[in-house]
Amino acid sequence: QSVLTQPPSVSAAPGQKVTISCSGSSSNIGNNYVSWYQQVPGTAPKLLIYDNNKRPSGTPDRFSGSKSGTSATLGITGLQTGDEADYYCGAWDNSVSAGVFGGGTKLTVL
Amino acid sequence: EVQLLESGGGLVQPGGSLRLSCTASGFTFSSYVLYWVRQAPGKGLEWVSAITDSGGRTYHADSVKGRFTISRDNSKNTLYLEMNSLRAEDTAVYYCARGVGLDYCDYWGQGTLVTVSS
Numbered sequence: 600q601s602v603l604t605q606p607p608s609v610s611a612a613p614g615q616k617v618t619i620s621c622s623g624s625s626s627n628i629g630n631n632y633v634s635w636y637q638q639v640p641g642t643a644p645k646l647l648i649y650d651n652n653k654r655p656s657g658t659p660d661r662f663s664g665s666k667s668g669t670s671a672t673l674g675i676t677g678l679q680t681g682d683e684a685d686y687y688c689g690a691w692d693n694s695v696s697a698g699v700f701g702g703g704t705k706l707t708v709l
Numbered sequence: 710e711v712q713l714l715e716s717g718g719g720l721v722q723p724g725g726s727l728r729l730s731c732t733a734s735g736f737t738f739s740s741y742v743l744y745w746v747r748q749a750p751g752k753g754l755e756w757v758s759a760i761t762d763s764g765g766r767t768y769h770a771d772s773v774k775g776r777f778t779i780s781r782d783n784s785k786n787t788l789y790l791e792m793n794s795l796r797a798e799d800t801a802v803y804y805c806a807r808g809v810g811l812d813y814c815d816y817w818g819q820g821t822l823v824t825v826s827s
Binding site: 601631632634636638642643644645646649650655685687689691695696697698699700701702703 | 744746753754755756759768769770771804809811812813814815816817818819820
């Protein structure tokens with residue numbers, strides 16, 4: 600059972616938009632920054648979004664992040680088959696003084 | 710170019726010990742927080758440990774507290790994870806990652822597989 604809650608899977612057609620939610624609490628998302636990671640199976644995770652909504656160089660602007668209260672959302676527009684991957688949210692948790700991740704969401708581009 | 714290279718993984722019996730290493734290059738090692746994150750086969754990411762830039766503060770997940778110890782040698786640009794009293798549930802790919810404070814990991818290694826089995 601992960602501290603941050605994500606849907607196990609989402610799917611959409613190429614060119615469409617999808618959102619992935621990440622729900623936490625006041626000890627993590629509510630009072631700390633959220634980051635998002637993309638992981639293609641068999642490879643290492645890659646930073647996609649940091650500080651709730653900032654994109655590192657190399658992340659296309661089709662990817663966006665937002666946060667409201669104790670929840671965060673990753674949005675992906677103009678879906679491409681190459682976006683198929685597992686997506687994880689992460690944050691620091693003040694109550695346990697440790698990092699926490701969501702359980703991951705598998706994105707399928709139909 | 711930032712590079713993180715893990716080593717030291719392998720097969721170990723339950724109750725045994727193992728030390729993982731992560732050798733870094735391409736950045737000022739002593740200026741960054743460093744992390745260990747693991748991923749059990751077919752499962753999601755699990756945060757394991759973190760250590761501040763000077764090594765003065767360490768953090769461990771409850772699941773490994775008292776059994777795992779994170780450390781670093783800034784003179785050797787190397788991060789370590791000493792793992793004792795290993796259990797089957799510790800079987801995973803272990804990634805080291807560079808942290809920006811305690812906020813996020815911006816670079817990840819390719820991982821090293823630890824298998825705990827008799």
